[in-house]
Amino acid sequence: MDLIRVKNVEKKYKNGVTAIYDLNLAIEKGSFVFVIGGSGSGKSTFIKLLYREEKPTKGQVIVGGLDVAKLKNKKVYKLRRKLGIVFQDYRLLPKLTVYENVAFALECIGEKKDVIRIKVLKALEDVGLKNKVHEYPDNLSGGEQQRVAIARAIVNDPKLLLCDEPTGNLDPEKSLEIMKVLESINKSRGTTIIMATHDKEIVNKMKKQVITLKDGHLVKFKQKGTYAE
Amino acid sequence: MKPLRMLGRSVRDAIKSVIRNFSLSLASISCITITLIIVAVAIIASFNVQNFTQEIEKDMTIVVFVDNDAKEEDVEVIEEEIKAIKNVDKYTYQTKQEVKAKMQEESEVFKTVLDTWEDDESPLKDTFQVKVKNVEKIRKTAEKIENIDKVSTVRYGEGMVDKMVSAFSSVEKVTYGIVIALVIVTVFLIINTIKLTISARRREIGIMRLVGASNITIKLPFIIEGMILGLFGSIIPVLITTYGYLAFYKHFDGYLYSRLIQLILPEPFIYQTSLIVIGIGILVGMIGSASAVRRYLKI
The missing domain is CATH 3.30.70.3040 (Alpha-Beta Plaits)
Known part of the structure; x- marks a missing residue:
């Protein structure tokens, strides 16, 4: 079954730049998909369309049965609760501990304290940070901070995990660590993962589905693809 | 239970942020205090004038x-x-x-x-x-x-009452003018206080939106912050109203200048006035914060 359907989508920004032209694709539930392409290829815009940070100027974006393009601003939270998002810059709150950062996501949606505790510890275990719950983000390495961000993204058991260049700030070794974490989440939780990246090595090593974008056009959608120019 | 939990969280956040932006909060609170003192005096005066004109008219x-x-x-x-x-x-x-x-x-x-x-x-x-x-x-x-x-x-009596009522009503008009001006200044100060809070918490708000906090959850702490500023601002005016009027009433023995002008009994008048003052304080705080949220919190 398809978790995501994108039909005839065009995205033109207010400054006149068109980031995506006539995009059509479908992504199956439980898959692990890389979105690759150079700068300005539309990778980030594609991810932003999926979590309704941007609205398409034309076409339909359907995520888990929700027509994202038609979603009113007030209702965006309903979509966001169904997905997790990870960014290149981690976006953690420096004044909160690792535990509190992850718990924050559940507090915001009014979850009960004891439920929060169970879910947060499970998520932190899944990313291998159970021994750092009381640390502050500034005392962690970049890879660890990104794992906290991943824990926060998966703590609410989303169907879909979106990652926008999650390894962009990390060295190859730490990047691989993150990829292992993501792969195990994909396998154990069945979470669909869509990851935008320009890291060739990772894409070639993982042998996952690959969507290649160039100047806003879909060039290729390959099963077990590699980063080929 | 869930709304209650969210409300508790919002109140906690609001109090934290009042303390964090202490100097600006204090400015807003002082401004509300001054406004409310004048409001309180105006309320007391106008209710008393109304009361004794009615009494006099009865005897006319x-x-x-x-x-x-x-x-x-x-x-x-x-x-x-x-x-x-x-x-x-x-x-x-x-x-x-x-x-x-x-x-x-x-x-x-x-x-x-x-x-x-x-x-x-x-x-x-x-x-x-x-x-x-x-x-x-x-x-x-x-x-x-x-x-x-x-x-x-x-x-008889009529000429004096007329003059007195018209004197009081012009004093009242001036007071209303001052109060309106002060309320406007206060609202602007509160808008700025909340604006600062919003920008200090921009990152947090962004994350809240990402993880699916509803708009009301995001807005509520800021609105409550404004209400808290209003509430704090009404403390001194309420004290002044209560003890001030009691002392005033006692000093003049319940009558002003002549038996004709009878003051309103302090109880329950001071409590009603205090409630009105607190209500106005909270309302002004809410108006300020709500408009700041509308202006600066683009969600």
């Missing part, structure tokens, strides 16, 4: 003086004509001897002076004391009575 009487050369038949005619006027509620008639006796009862000075006068040289006159049904029409009624033969009328 047209005193009808019958000319000295009027005979008994003339008095009867006058009585009939007064009775015929629609607005007249009831009336009493006193001869000059009765008036004299009554005045002598009231004061020692009058007693000795009046004793020296014989009836025919007395400056006192026979009088009708007329109560009216509708005080607002008292002037017209008085004019009608004045037109009756052998009669001259005086409405």
